[in-house]
Amino acid sequence: MKEMNKFIETFIQSSFFSFLLIFSLLIHPSTSAITSFLYAGCTQLKFTPGTPYESNVHSVLVSLVNSAATTNFNNFKISLPGSTPNDVVYGLFQCRGDLSNEDCHDCVVSAVSRLGTLCVDTYGGALQLDGCLVRYSNVSFLGVEDKTIVLKNCGPSIGYDSDSLTRRDAVLGYLTAGGQYFRVGGSGNVQGMVQCVQDLSMSECQDCVTEAIGRLKNECGTSRWGDMFLAKCYARYSERGFHSGSGNGDDMEKTLAIIIGLIAGMALIIVLLSAFNKLFEKKGGK
Numbered sequence: 001m002k003e004m005n006k007f008i009e010t011f012i013q014s015s016f017f018s019f020l021l022i023f024s025l026l027i028h029p030s031t032s033a034i035t036s037f038l039y040a041g042c043t044q045l046k047f048t049p050g051t052p053y054e055s056n057v058h059s060v061l062v063s064l065v066n067s068a069a070t071t072n073f074n075n076f077k078i079s080l081p082g083s084t085p086n087d088v089v090y091g092l093f094q095c096r097g098d099l100s101n102e103d104c105h106d107c108v109v110s111a112v113s114r115l116g117t118l119c120v121d122t123y124g125g126a127l128q129l130d131g132c133l134v135r136y137s138n139v140s141f142l143g144v145e146d147k148t149i150v151l152k153n154c155g156p157s158i159g160y161d162s163d164s165l166t167r168r169d170a171v172l173g174y175l176t177a178g179g180q181y182f183r184v185g186g187s188g189n190v191q192g193m194v195q196c197v198q199d200l201s202m203s204e205c206q207d208c209v210t211e212a213i214g215r216l217k218n219e220c221g222t223s224r225w226g227d228m229f230l231a232k233c234y235a236r237y238s239e240r241g242f243h244s245g246s247g248n249g250d251d252m253e254k255t256l257a258i259i260i261g262l263i264a265g266m267a268l269i270i271v272l273l274s275a276f277n278k279l280f281e282k283k284g285g286k
């Protein structure tokens with residue numbers, strides 16, 4: 001009898017912990033989605049290794065990573081002792097507005113390490129993951145509005161579904177209203193978000209976002225999802241269940257977690273029922 005109780009106790013405990021694990025998977029945006037790759041760009045020109053410029057690039061990237069532990073945006077202008085004015089390096093990072101410091105830091109660490117393998121010894125580079133942007137250059141781009149398209153992605157066509165398009169336009173309309181560096185909106189199954197790099201003024205941000213949304217509507221006309229990344233801001237929307245890029249992995253993970261959760265729950269009930277059954281059988285037998 002004691003053994004049985006102990007077994008049930010252990011089982012309930014382990015089920016409880018696996019339930020917690022599954023639950024945390026469900027409520028936290030998974031790290032894999034945050035670090036999904038969106039785009040990267042490197043300058044053609046390469047610097048000579050061992051020069052002051054290289055030390056400055058290294059210093060900027062380290063500063064970005066350290067800063068990302070406590071804030072979701074920062075920029076640096078670095079010129080270590082021994083540098084000439086030509087060796088100055090500018091850099092910034094920004095995380096998606098809804099990330100915790102921890103997720104932001106993880107994202108920037110991932111972005112900087114990928115930048116290191118993609119843009120080897122290049123004078124400048126930029127990399128956008130789902131959750132963060134990292135950029136450095138010898139040309140000062142801090143505080144400069146730049147509406148160059150850096151990534152345009154449109155999903156498959158909805159076909160003719162006026163409800164869906166109406167909701168999409170309502171979401172984009174809401175996002176155009178602006179007033180914030182990061183804004184999310186949703187209507188029915190359509191969600192959208194816009195974000196500006198925070199080195200822009202609010203009016204520059206508004207201008208950039210308006211441009212991104214206009215282009216998104218024009219170029220991704222009837223798509224289920226669309227991404228429009230300009231150099232200093234972006235606008236994205238998607239129908240629930242239709243993610244851009246490699247974001248689908250997130251949904252797969254959630255579905256899997258739900259299935260595992262259901263199976264674990266059912267197994268728990270069956271084991272408990274049969275345990276109680278045995279318990280009462282024994283009592284009845286005495």
Ligand SMILES: *[C@@H]1O[C@H](CO)[C@@H](O)[C@H](O)[C@H]1NC(C)=O
Binds near residue numbers: 086140
């Ligand atoms: C950036 O570096 C490139 C390559 O050395 C150089 O041609 C360019 O003039 C530099 N720009 C600035 C603003 O220093």
